[in-house]
Amino acid sequence: MFKKSLLALAVCAAAPAWADVDYHINLTEPTHHTGQVDIVFPDVGSSYIDVKMPAWRTGYYRILNLANGVRDFSATSEDGDTLNWEKVDKSTWRIHLPESAQGDDIKVNYQIYANQLGRRSRHIDDSHAYLDASAVFMYADEYRHEPVTVSLDVKDDWRSVSGMEKKGEHEFVADNWDILVDSPIETGINDLYKFSVEDREYEVVFWGEGNYDAEQTVEDLEKLVQQSQNIWQGHPYERYVFMIHATSGAGGATEHRNSTIIQRPRYSYASRDDYLSFLSTASHELVHTWNVKAYRPEALVPYDYQKENYTDLFWLAEGSTSYFQNHLLMQADIMTTDEYFERVASGVERYYGKPGREIMSVAEASFEAWSDQYGDRAHNFSVNIYSEGAMVSWLLDLALIEQTDGEVSYRDVHNALYQRFDADEEGFNSADVVAILDELTGQSWQQWWDENINSPAANIPFDELLNTVGMELTFASADEQKPWAGWRGKAADEGIELIQVERGSPAWDAGFTPGDVVVAYDGKRAAGGRFEEALQERAVGDTVEVTFFRRDQLHTAELVLGEEQHTGAKIVPVENPSAKQKARFLQWLQIPHPNAS
Structure with a gap:
């Protein structure tokens, strides 16, 4: 006991004191896409400290080499003395401390160049700054779990918004760097809307002019967020922020801990198809707040920001999210069933039009997500964790419903993952998912998993799946081809x-x-x-x-x-669905069958 106590004391003595790591960025001269970053690491007691910029950011599984935006790096001691440093790899700066500076607060300073709007990593101009900390703020491993403060110097007419707790008009605090790195900041000239649902606060911030209807968008987002409890029991957040960019061409979206960033070209909001596409994206990112942010595969717990994080479950993280996104819109009475099945039919056509489905499983596609699948390889020899991941999610959902007579659905699997695996502490693997399937149904699912997840899902029986729920799939006739x-x-x-x-x-x-x-x-x-x-x-x-x-x-x-086969796909309700078909439809989508009366 005595030796163990001494060891604990030695560890505590070597570790940095519990004090905030202070981050500051000056954005008062943003025209040329630059900001000046200062970081203070307190009480550095070793002979050197490695400060790092991540090589990738969450939600985009590619090595991005984000350190390429750093210029004019320097470091000083508490007394203002310049410290020597060296670059030890593409993302790491090693700062050497003489004995006289050991125990000091160490200040790091550098310029960040930010003109990567489409990557949703960093963008600074004369109207705003979007700051994903993975591309802006360095970290040190030994300080990763310490509290942080983030302050901004900005123009007088700018407003700052983030999922982090706000301490001042342009200042935020977080319990650690992992919260900071998953809580982007939008600051600039923007419009901000707020609403409350079930004792939770929501903010919607718009940057950029476009043909969107802000009031209608906020109204529909309020309807959308109420549907999450159709899948999960409980919320992983008290406050949630939608950040919306109307751009000159950049598009895409990324989920974060309790916020999302959604980008679309500024004139792609007004038509019905464009608006539903936007809301589908918003729903996708909201689902991610549970599936990926609240629970995620063990290879991503904790995130290792310096290298690839390999898993065979990206199809569940992304594909299942794609699968659920439009379910929530229908349940919110935002998307009609006709509009939903038009999108399902298009997905069926794309499935049949991709030869790669005969070659690659979704488990393999997940592992290969970090590789750049391009050109003919992507289409002819690969599948996609989003689209094909959604297809096997659908296959699994209806298999669960059918084999349990509607007692269990894929929603129950995701709720179980949410209840059992806290992404701040522990991730899950494929064996865990199969064990949950077995437990929920009282049946073995390993063979199903091997046949549909670990092997190519080359021939999904769409006719059978849709007939089960009282729907019918047709394609263009021979004379229409x-x-x-x-x-x-x-x-x-x-x-x-x-x-x-x-x-x-x-x-x-x-x-x-x-x-x-x-x-x-x-x-x-x-x-x-x-x-x-x-x-x-x-x-x-x-x-x-x-x-x-x-x-x-x-x-x-x-x-x-x-x-060409399997074109002109249409999915329509059967005219006289049986009681069982109507029940299965309700169990599947949680809304009545179109011909339920």
Whole structure:
């Protein structure tokens, strides 16, 4: 006992004192996308300290090398003496402390260049700053769990908003750096709306002019947030912030601990399709507040910001979120069932149009998410953790409902994950998910998992799934099918440059490959002509002589036009659903079947 006490004292003596790490950024001269960052690490008692910039940010599983925005790095002691430092890798600055400075507060200073709006990492201009701490504020491992304060110097007419607790008009506090790094700051000229639901506070901040209706958006977001309890019991937040950017082209969204950032081109909010797309994104990010932020795979607990965090469960993190997002919109009476099934039908078409579904499982796609799957590899040999992840989530949901006579659904699985795994402490793995399936149903799900998650889900029985819930899937009839080549191209100076050739398509069988530049068909010029229209006027089975450049050499090949399958998908309710079908529909989507009366 005595030795253990001495060891504890030694550890405490070596660790930094419990004092705030102070972060400050000066944004008073933002026109050229720069800010000046100061960080004070208290009571540094060692001979050196490594300060780091993350190599990636949460919600975007790619190495981004975020340290590339740092310039003019320096470090000083408490007395203002300049400290020596060296770069030890792409993201780490090692500051050396002479004995006289050990125990001092150490101040780090650098300029940050921020012009990455589309990556949702950092952007500074004369109207605002969007600051994701992973791309702006460095950290030190030994201080990662200490409290932080963040203060901003900004223009007089700027407003600052964040999911962090607000201490002043432009100052925030958090219990540790992990909260800071998952709580972006939006500061600038913006519009702010607030509302309360079930004793929880919500804020909606708009930056940028656009054709959105702010009042209607806030009204619908208020309806949306009320639907979360259809899946989970409880909330992981007391306050939640929607940050919305109307941009000059940047788009995308990212989930955070108790906030989200959503970006869309400024004139892509007004039409019904655009608005539903925006709300689907908002719903997706809200779902992530539970699925990923409140509970997530063990490989991401805690986040390691210096390297890839590999898991075979990204399909559950992203695909299941995509699966649930429009359910909440229907339950909120924002999206109609017709609009929902139009989107499901489009997803079915995309599924059939992706040869990669025969090659890659969603578990493998999850592990490979960090790799850049591009071009033909992405389409022909890979699947997507979002789209195919949503498909297997649907498959699992209806399998659960059917095998338990409606007693258990996929919602129960996610609620169990939420109740059992706190992402601040512990993550889950595939065996944990299978164990929950077994426990909830009293059946074994390992074989199902091996067949549909660990193996390619190449032939999802959509007809069967939809019939179970009283819906019917149809495709375009044979006489409605158009001639099909199986390639996609873009205009080039000489003709049409192929950017994708679908495996097993007529173009694939004819030997075409991305990079080929089609210049003529049957002796007619392709560039500037009506190449695509001319192909559509042919008949299935027709042969077209295609002239093309490859490696600057002219070639000719014969293309036999085929018939594309599984196009024109429609999902409609059966006219006279049985009582069981109506019950299954209600158990699945928690709304009545369209022909329930």
